Amino acid sequence: HTHLDDEAQKELRDFHEALDLWTTFQTRTHSLALSLASQLRLILTPSQATKLSGAYKTGKRLRIRSIISYIASDFKRDKIWMRRAIPTKRTYQIMVCVDDSMSMLNNGAGALALESLVMMTRSLTMLEAGQIGVLGFGEKTFVAHSLGDPGFSSHDAGARVLQQFTFKQEQTNMCELLRTTISHFSEARLRNSASSGSEDLWQLALILSDGMVGKSERETLRPLLREALEQRIMCVFIMMDNAKGSGSSVLDLKEVEFVKGRDGESTVKLVKYLDSFPFPYFLVVHDLEDLPGALAGLLRSWFSEVTR
Amino acid sequence: MDGHSTTEPNAQVKVIFDTPEADLQLPESKRTLLVPSDIRRYGLSRILNSESMLETGAIPFDFLIDGSFLRTSLDDYLKANGLPHETTLHLQYVRSLIPPTYEASF
Ligand SMILES: [Mg+2]
Structure with missing residues (x-):
């Protein structure tokens, strides 16, 4: 009966409540957006x-190379200047992936993620950057808003997305999220090249999560992240952490390992959690106010690296 | 292992330590940890006693979750209470009143 369970109506947040939430967040984050x-x-x-x-x-x-022939030709071969060619038009497909698992209820990570979602989707809509999709993940990954859907100019569209996040999923299956994201993006790339041809398409996954990933999964994620990179998908992990200074911040979080010594005795070892975090591009956001600057900074350095 | 456990290897649980004992307080940055979820009272005691934590050597501790003493692994506690591994467990540690030699029986 598993497929029945899957289809069993996912518990949704009340539409009017979601609409209120969207409106509140949109107003509150307008200047940040x-x-x-x-x-x-x-x-x-x-x-x-x-x-x-x-x-x-x-x-x-x-063009330094041309100077000698310029002089040698008695200043006749005078095409000695370089210009910037016309920029290629870039298009974007951006997938915002929001963690819907139960751990998001700790430290208010869930609320911060939803507010960030509203701020980011509003901002990208204003920019007309390209197609925006929203995925939810946890035990199962689901499409909350597909890339082909119209943007987030209406509150209704936003509210229908918020409705789907209730933070009741009992696991955080980040590998499934990555697989789903890769396959959605590769389909979307095909559709895009069929419709608009030679445009320069960039695909971006922005993951909003508390960053809690199981230990074995952190290893399995690495090959998937390499695959995403090969497919030219950029994954940015945005860690929601408004517990700074309270002792339960992810920055302080350590994990315990029992390490067996040569004598067979095990010793307790504490390792910083973030040291084994597999996403190469990640931000830790304590406050929504930090997000625009931090995200822009990260994307700026990434773009300057790849377009150099 | 205990045979009936279906938990993945390497599963972890986030725990927050707390104690009423004034001389055994942890600094805030050390109170939250990810621990192997098959851990029991003895393993938790070892963590607290370790150099990275309280540096207390070998004090046997007891742990209270939600007012009752932990007598199983954290995995089993979660299972018995129908809680997923996403749960953060609040563990209150106290000096154990049970002599350490009793350890072997559970
Ligand atoms: Mg989680």
Whole structure:
């Protein structure tokens, strides 16, 4: 009966409650959403081509290699300048993945994640950055808003997404999330290339979670993260942690290992949790106010690395 | 192992330690830990006594969860109470009144 269980109506938050929540969050985070949008605009829109190239009579920078022939030709071969080529138009598909597991109820991580979700989707909608999807994950990954759906300009669309997050899933299956994200993105890439051809498509997964991933899963995640990278999917892990200074922050969290010594005796070893965290790009957010700047900073450095 | 456990190997539980004993307080940054979920009272005592925690050597501790003494593994406690591994357990530790030699019987 498992498939029946799966289809059994997922418990939803009341629509009016979700609508209130969306409206409250949207109002409260409006200025943050604007700030994120203006920072992302600079990063996501290539204002210039990445490289100077060509040989022109006028241009931006001298092409040193041409100088000798310029002089040798009695200043006749004067195409000694390089210009920036016209920037390629980039399009984006952005998947916001929200942790729907029970652990999100600790330290108010769930509330912070939903508020961040509203802020980010509003910001990306304002930017018209491209398609936005929302996935929920826990024991099972589900589509809360598919990439093809219209954006988040109406409160109703937002409320229907919020309705689906109740933080009742009893496991956090991050590997399944990664697999689902990769397969959604590869389908979306096909659909995109069929419709718009040669545009430069970038796919971004933004994961909002408390960061609690099982030990064995952290290992299984590594090959999946490599696969995502090979598929040119960028995964940013945004850790919701508003427990800074209370002792239960993920920054302080340690895990216990019993290490067997050569004499067969085991000793207690404490290891920093974040040291074995498998996502190479992650942020720890204590306060929603930090998010726009931190996210923009991370994306900026990532883009400058990949487009160099 | 205990045979009926279906828990994955390496499963962990997040615990928060607390104590009423004034001389055995932990600094806040050491109160929350991820521990193997098959751990029992003895393993938890060893953690608290370790150099990274209280540095107390070998004090036997007892642990109270929700007002009652932990007599099983954390896994079994969760199972018996229908709690998922996503739960954070609050463990209150106290000096054990049971002499340490009694350890072998559970
Ligand atoms: Mg979780």
